[in-house]
Amino acid sequence: AQTVTQSQPEMSVQEAETVTLSCTYDTSESDYYLFWYKQPPSRQMILVIRQEAYKQQNATENRFSVNFQKAAKSFSLKISDSQLGDAAMYFCAYNLMNRDDKIIFGKGTRLHILP
Amino acid sequence: EPEVTQTPSHQVTQMGQEVILRCVPISNHLYFYWYRQILGQKVEFLVSFYNNEISEKSEIFDDQFSVERPDGSNFTLKIRSTKLEDSAMYFCASSESQGAQPQHFGDGTRLSIL
Numbered sequence: 001a002q003t004v005t006q007s008q009p010e011m012s013v014q015e016a017e018t019v020t021l022s023c024t025y026d027t028s029e030s031d032y033y034l035f036w037y038k039q040p041p042s043r044q045m046i047l048v049i050r051q052e053a054y055k056q057q058n059a060t061e062n063r064f065s066v067n068f069q070k071a072a073k074s075f076s077l078k079i080s081d082s083q084l085g086d087a088a089m090y091f092c093a094y095n096l097m098n099r100d101d102k103i104i105f106g107k108g109t110r111l112h113i114l115p
Numbered sequence: 116e117p118e119v120t121q122t123p124s125h126q127v128t129q130m131g132q133e134v135i136l137r138c139v140p141i142s143n144h145l146y147f148y149w150y151r152q153i154l155g156q157k158v159e160f161l162v163s164f165y166n167n168e169i170s171e172k173s174e175i176f177d178d179q180f181s182v183e184r185p186d187g188s189n190f191t192l193k194i195r196s197t198k199l200e201d202s203a204m205y206f207c208a209s210s211e212s213q214g215a216q217p218q219h220f221g222d223g224t225r226l227s228i229l
Binding site: 004035037043044045046047050091093101102103104105106107108 | 118146148150156157158159160163165170171173204206208213217218219220221222223
């Protein structure tokens with residue numbers, strides 16, 4: 001079964017500090033994409049970062065970076081220098097490369113930023 | 116930056132009634148999707164649409180659901196006879212191509228069935 005597990009329903013971090021959101025997934029495929037989506041209170045789902053499974057180098061986007069461990073099927077998101085605008089629900093997700101249309105989502109982690 | 120837009124933002128409907136949720140995908144995108152998120156649960160795939168036909172659907176997408184691209188810009192999800200358990204947030208998404216390009220999501224429509 002294809003699943004995505006986010007074991008932290010909620011997390012809090014002090015402004016300017018670093019936080020890591022964890023994610024594990026289960027698939028028998030070898031070629032896929034992994035994503036972190038952000039859903040702020042305004043509701044729109046925003047793509048934060050994407051990782052191709054065939055790339056060993058971890059993706060980074062400004063203050064956002066991932067730790068991709070393919071053998072362990074782990075894909076954590078690190079947010080550095082946390083800002084108030086980072087407060088949101090974060091979803092880990094994946095889809096199969098050039099095959100399935102659907103994105104498989106985790107249940108999400110609600111991140112609170114403490115001023 | 117171009118966006119996926121969804122209307123209405125909130126729809127309240129009596130059980131048994133038909134409802135149509137509307138989406139305007141990004142103009143040069145060719146693949147369209149509907150997802151739903153029941154309160155407190157994960158976002159779930161419903162259906163994907165390409166070249167004027169359904170390319171994949173989940174087991175949630177039963178005969179009560181249908182999708183249509185009635186013109187060059189809109190992409191609609193119809194629920195024929197709504198049930199209480201259809202209450203959820205419904206997200207539309209679009210992408211330029213399958214898999215390689217990310218899916219861009221709209222703000223969602225909150226559907227409340229009374």
